[in-house]
Amino acid sequence: MHAIQATREKRIRVSEEEKRLIDQVILPPESTRTSLAQALGVSPAWITKTITPLIERNLITEIGPAAGSGGRRAKILGINPAVGFLIGVDFGATSLDVALSGPDINLAGQKSLPINIDAGPEICLKAFHELTDALLQEHDLCREDIRGIGMGVPGPVDFAKGRVISPPIMPGWDDFPLPEAIMEQFPNSFVLVDNDVNLMALGALRQGRAHDAENTLFIKVGSGIGGGIVCGGRVYRGASGCAGDIGHIIVQRNGPLCRCGNRGCVEALAGGMAIAQQAMSLAKSGESPLLAEALQQKGGALSAVDVGAAAAQGDVRALQLIDTSGKYVGEMLTHLVSFYNPDVILIGGGVSKIGHRFLNAIRQVVLKSASPLATRDLRIEYSSLGDQAGIMGALSLAQQNLFYVG
């Protein structure tokens, strides 16, 4: 059975009209009865008729007066906090973030731990429980208070089943029953698992205005490279839930060997791990004095951010490394721009902290190589959500699925 179906009993059943209203209530900015009627294109009477039973069931509530609402005070509406709490989980290759919120997904608390995703699910889930228990304790909550959990993982996911499938960097996770394992510990909660970059796209979509994000690509350049697709204002997951798997698009035939077995994948040339490796060899050979210095100070290893720092001080080799990496990401994006013709490309992930020169290198290649029509109105930007895109997307996923139509 599909995880989404199996978790229905943990979710709240509403009618189609009620779901339509709730989906609008949870979107920013704040909603009043009047703004809802406008946004949904319905009459005030429809709103009253639909919202009254939801208020009576303690699902929707008036959370306060709207600012500047004149003589007759309009009320801001929201999901009733009594519905319960949500947890958002963002598994990275080397870090775990867990956040707690009410059903409005305003953060109540957030905690992080370094992990190794390739240690396998048992060890990683222990870290998850450690962080979650600490968050619950701080807020005087118990596991029974949690009503929904959204979780992102850095690998391909069969979304309907909640299964990681053949993940290149997650040995031991293949087909592991993640939702079932977690639901055992959280008796009142459903658990939905998605690819981390899909959730980053969802987070960015929720934050941006809908009309700005009709057809957006979210590109994560972290240790690896992945993409999240927004199509017509919704996250697009593809036929098997693995759309956006772009790290292994080949940009240099006979290039360096990638962990996937092919050569010249963009991830093997311009991912965070590839940039760090090239930085290490520039440091060790002494070609880059500033990177050599940074390596000496840090001991063990360099990261893409060190390259950004060296470049900012004018280190020629670091500048070249950034330009080359940006060029490869740009070449991969040129394919996607020609194919998908997005209105916005948002770039996030750790490597986006390398500085604006990387972004400029990407933009230059795309503008040079893609068709004039496809780039005419295209914006390529760093995501303003920064590190928080994944965790906000995980909470959004839980929030969106609190209610189902049945």
Add this chain to the structure above:
Amino acid sequence: MHAIQATREKRIRVSEEEKRLIDQVILPPESTRTSLAQALGVSPAWITKTITPLIERNLITEIGPAAGSGGRRAKILGINPAVGFLIGVDFGATSLDVALSGPDINLAGQKSLPINIDAGPEICLKAFHELTDALLQEHDLCREDIRGIGMGVPGPVDFAKGRVISPPIMPGWDDFPLPEAIMEQFPNSFVLVDNDVNLMALGALRQGRAHDAENTLFIKVGSGIGGGIVCGGRVYRGASGCAGDIGHIIVQRNGPLCRCGNRGCVEALAGGMAIAQQAMSLAKSGESPLLAEALQQKGGALSAVDVGAAAAQGDVRALQLIDTSGKYVGEMLTHLVSFYNPDVILIGGGVSKIGHRFLNAIRQVVLKSASPLATRDLRIEYSSLGDQAGIMGALSLAQQNLFYVG
């Protein structure tokens, strides 16, 4: 002003509920009141309430009894033929197809002429008028009887404005006011222009069952190579209407020069024109005896289909040419499969007549290079609509836009 807006006065205004019902009525298979209620998830009373004014306005009609509808005869519903006639136009690089139909888009007649698209819009529109006038005369119709025209062209189109934009193979068409020029001659008709491959995707979508075509790619391998995208059951055009421009995805860096100015584009290696050129040089050098023979018989030139015929007789060089061409198309598709994770890829266009070995070569590369999850349920097939996909899509476009919500 946008062409779509400018043509509103020529279209038929209906309410949102009425449009929902009409959009269902025009889909195959045949609709009855009962099947409509089921498909839309509404009550029979809703259907009666919504359909009665449409019947009174002579927009919907009962076109006959449903087969096997038992005691009480159910009636098949359709768009009233009195609404008027539609024209579908498919401009190719070297051919023009024009079709005439009623609002049910069942073909009443179709005519073709060889053209050179690079002769420019004036000369090509003359051919269009010649074919249309012949069709109208055969059916005893005049230009005033036409209520909608859908048109496909082999280049990037700003769909909202109805303008061809910077087309690589259509000199003289850039920004030409195509809808306005045609509407002058058809006073009661709107004119919508789209990229030819988008219309092929629309044609395939209309023919296939909806659940089979949620996320489909339609790939045209003709003289050039283009793609049409179906996302969530609808044709996806992208931010500027030029999504699917995949012919210039680079599959061999430093490969042969493409007409776009870059090197190694898939179109320059595996498009119909590239295959024909390679066939010519195999014939002239005598490396392929069968192609040399075919060239002698035909005089002037060879096409991809000749390569298919020589391969079918065991010509080694022809077999290799097909395998190599299929490999390049497969490499380009691998990128799209990783990114888009479609459920079906339909391949059409002239080169699809080359035989099944080409399809096998494509499939092999995609299965070898794309991720197991992305290819698990993926089907890659020749389009069963063959040559007719473009013209059926053009008629569908006209049909879908006969009615607007206002």
